[in-house]
Amino acid sequence: xxxxEQDPGPFNVPExxxxxxxxxxxxxxxxxxxxxxxxxxxxxxxxMSVYSSGNEDGRFTAQLNRxxxxxxxxxxxxxxxxxxxxLCVVNPGGGYSTLTFGKGTxxxxxx
Amino acid sequence: xxxxxQSPSNKVTEKGKDVELRCDPISGxxxxxxxxxxxxxxxxxxxxxxxxxAPDKSGLPSDRFSAERTGGSVSTLTIQRTQQEDSAVxxxxxxxxxxxxxxxxxxxGTRL
Numbered sequence: 001x002x003x004x005e006q007d008p009g010p011f012n013v014p015e016x017x018x019x020x021x022x023x024x025x026x027x028x029x030x031x032x033x034x035x036x037x038x039x040x041x042x043x044x045x046x047x048m049s050v051y052s053s054g055n056e057d058g059r060f061t062a063q064l065n066r067x068x069x070x071x072x073x074x075x076x077x078x079x080x081x082x083x084x085x086x087l088c089v090v091n092p093g094g095g096y097s098t099l100t101f102g103k104g105t106x107x108x109x110x111x
Numbered sequence: 112x113x114x115x116x117q118s119p120s121n122k123v124t125e126k127g128k129d130v131e132l133r134c135d136p137i138s139g140x141x142x143x144x145x146x147x148x149x150x151x152x153x154x155x156x157x158x159x160x161x162x163x164x165a166p167d168k169s170g171l172p173s174d175r176f177s178a179e180r181t182g183g184s185v186s187t188l189t190i191q192r193t194q195q196e197d198s199a200v201x202x203x204x205x206x207x208x209x210x211x212x213x214x215x216x217x218x219x220g221t222r223l
Binding site for chain 1: 144146152153154156202214215217218219220
């Protein structure tokens with residue numbers, strides 16, 4: 001099993017739709033989790049951290065399920081500008097030296 | 112304020128030549144990371160600096176790759192005797208600390 005696994009997509013959705021991505025991780029001792037966003041030919045940027053109790057930032061909701069070892073990202077009321085690749089990032093232990101990035105899920109929002 | 116700056120933006124070289132990639136992190140950021148991303152692939156960790164020391168070099172793919180950081184600031188990634196498989200985007204990121212929830216700030220990358 002890969003350390004961090006994501007469905008590469010693409011997910012094609014119309015504007016206004018709700019879309020959700022999952023990401024599974026193999027190390028049950030993983031401590032911290034993040035979603036990054038990467039636009040085409042650009043650098044990754046932090047979208048949000050994922051907290052144990054789940055957290056929301058505007059139209060974005062992140063959830064963590066430790067029992068099943070996955071995190072999710074829900075985007076409500078999709079905008080054209082949400083089109084990007086969403087990277088799941090897992091830190092298996094302390095420090096960033098072992099930060100592991102998934103290959104990303106591509107989202108395409110159409111008019 | 113200025114973000115992470117990388118140079119050059121693009122580099123075309125010939126097989127067998129050496130290249131140097133530069134990263135100027137955000138001022139005051141003590142942690143600095145190098146990743147590379149091949150076309151259609153995820154980010155591959157290369158090396159991590161805390162100040163000027165590199166506690167984790169585990170990701171360097173071969174002894175042709177080396178990196179240094181001076182003055183707790185600028186870092187240089189050197190690839191000797193480049194090979195075709197070295198072609199990728201080399202991304203540098205910095206962070207104010209190594210706490211597990213401290214976000215990484217990436218530069219625009221060097222496309223090699």
